[in-house]
Amino acid sequence: MSQSQPGSQPDSPPDSGPPPLDRWEAAYLRFETPEQEIRKFEKRLLRFGARAWPRDLRIVELCCGRGNGLRALERLGFTHVEGVDRSAALLARYQGPARLVEADCRALPFESASRDLVVIHGGLHHLPQIPLDLVRTLDEARRVLRAQGRIALVEPWQTPFLRLVHAVSLRPSLARWWDKLDAFATMTKYEAETYFAWLAAPEAIRAALAERFEPLVCDARWGKLRFLGRARG
Numbered sequence: 001m002s003q004s005q006p007g008s009q010p011d012s013p014p015d016s017g018p019p020p021l022d023r024w025e026a027a028y029l030r031f032e033t034p035e036q037e038i039r040k041f042e043k044r045l046l047r048f049g050a051r052a053w054p055r056d057l058r059i060v061e062l063c064c065g066r067g068n069g070l071r072a073l074e075r076l077g078f079t080h081v082e083g084v085d086r087s088a089a090l091l092a093r094y095q096g097p098a099r100l101v102e103a104d105c106r107a108l109p110f111e112s113a114s115r116d117l118v119v120i121h122g123g124l125h126h127l128p129q130i131p132l133d134l135v136r137t138l139d140e141a142r143r144v145l146r147a148q149g150r151i152a153l154v155e156p157w158q159t160p161f162l163r164l165v166h167a168v169s170l171r172p173s174l175a176r177w178w179d180k181l182d183a184f185a186t187m188t189k190y191e192a193e194t195y196f197a198w199l200a201a202p203e204a205i206r207a208a209l210a211e212r213f214e215p216l217v218c219d220a221r222w223g224k225l226r227f228l229g230r231a232r233g
Contacts, residue, residue, distance in 0.1 A: 018092035027186035041072035063123020067094025120153035125198035162223030
């Protein structure tokens with residue numbers, strides 16, 4: 001994944017089409033349709049209490065991928081939305097009004113105390129070093145948040161349900177008949193190093209979050225960690 005200077009949309013030659021996808025990205029696009037992913041993200045945000053949030057919050061989504069989390073925020077009526085990702089290929093697939101920035105979440109190109117909410121839907125488990133890169137990312141999130149700013153994230157978590165999903169996804173006979181399961185197995189294969197390192201470090205992850213953010217919501221079930229926190233300090 002390349003990195004370029006921030007801008008409203010990644011630059012590309014006229015009529016060149018989106019940049020090519022790597023194997024993980026191709027599997028990710030097969031895992032859910034855009035509409036399925038948007039509805040999933042809407043439900044997550046509503047469970048965090050988004051219905052009661054001011055619609056003029058300045059929101060940035062980290063690791064936003066093809067932008068369906070941004071579209072979920074837009075559908076819920078939020079008007080100041082930005083997305084950050086390192087993949088130009090995924091960013092190029094977003095169609096909407098949000099400002100996009102091709103950048104590393106460990107070094108955000110935003111002013112300090114300039115945003116109200118940071119959102120992350122399953123990007124932190126791609127970080128190469130846990131807890132070092134998680135700490136760097138959370139420190140950046142806290143830096144760009146205003147006083148009382150919040151972070152809302154959902155990440156994979158080692159629960160009995162996730163263990164079952166892993167076991168089933170390793171059976172090729174089943175994966176061949178269900179494209180979603182095959183896509184999940186393919187994504188797991190290509191992100192295995194960071195994915196399983198993330199799942200193996202629950203105490204370090206919880207500690208890094210709690211040190212920087214006062215937990216408002218923190219629960220783990222159905223293979224996911226949900227965390228909503230208010231910036232400390």
